[in-house]
């Protein structure tokens with residue numbers, strides 16, 4: 144990858160798409176979009192230059208920053224996806240190169256490990272040093288750790304913050320839909336339904352995160368923990384109230400997967 148070359152990083156998550164535009168090794172823009180329809184992806188396949196890319200993919204607020212001279216050839220798109228249906232629509236696209244687990248030098252991976260977890264872990268380790276634990280506060284909340292030998296130690300998967308609220312509402316008759324963007328901690332022992340739900344989900348999630356962090360530091364006392372994902376800032380705020388010592392030690396970094404991709408793309 145030459146320093147001046149433009150390339151797009153695309154991570155397909157379960158809720159939405161995460162995009163990064165790189166110039167060589169510099170990440171210059173990031174944005175999120177909804178999942179893209181097949182017809183828009185077909186339109187993209189016809190594009191010769193960056194200017195032709197449909198606005199559903201390259202929104203106005205990114206384009207307006209004059210990311211490249213006019214008529215810049217369409218950059219390659221490096222794709223990592225945890226949604227097989229979406230991978231299927233993208234993978235025959237002329238500009239797309241799909242990143243797979245085999246390309247990530249992390250040791251001890253198991254075949255069904257999510258590519259997002261592997262890339263985020265690899266990116267975090269390369270940026271902040273091994274051993275490293277990544278907490279991904281996304282649709283699913285995951286913990287993924289690697290030891291000093293750059294070998295996967297393992298991790299855990301549970302429903303993410305929004306998903307816990309949604310499943311509770313969908314699978315019960317009486318529980319309401321809630322706004323979760325509350326920035327204060329709810330009362331622990333609540334006397335109304337919304338706060339009882341908030342208390343249950345938030346306090347058990349925080350206790351769980353605390354327990355994983357403490358267990359990690361018992362294994363590797365000086366090792367780093369990085370948090371990413373759409374709920375990272377909300378969870379960090381709750382942790383600052385409830386477990387300030389843990390919050391103070393967490394590194395917050397939204398772009399771990401892009402850093403992981405860069406480590407792979409560097410050799411193209």
Ligand SMILES: Nc1ncnc2c1ncn2[C@@H]1O[C@H](COP(=O)(O)OP(=O)(O)OP(=O)(O)O)[C@@H](O)[C@H]1O
Nearest residue numbers: 156157158159280281282283303304305372373374
């Ligand atoms: N604009 C938004 N759209 C969707 N989710 C959002 C948004 N802003 C914050 N979130 C929060 O982000 C979480 C989803 O995180 P994120 O976008 O990192 O997941 P994802 O990458 O799509 O999914 P996965 O975890 O499968 O990779 C949800 O729990 C939601 O509360």
Ligand SMILES: CC(C)(CO)[C@@H](O)C(=O)NCCC(=O)O
Nearest residue numbers: 225255256257258259260283300
């Ligand atoms: C856990 C998710 C959904 C998190 O995005 C993804 O990494 C995935 O689908 N993983 C496959 C299972 C695993 O990682 O063990």
Ligand SMILES: [K+]
Nearest residue numbers: 156259279281
């Ligand atoms: K994710």
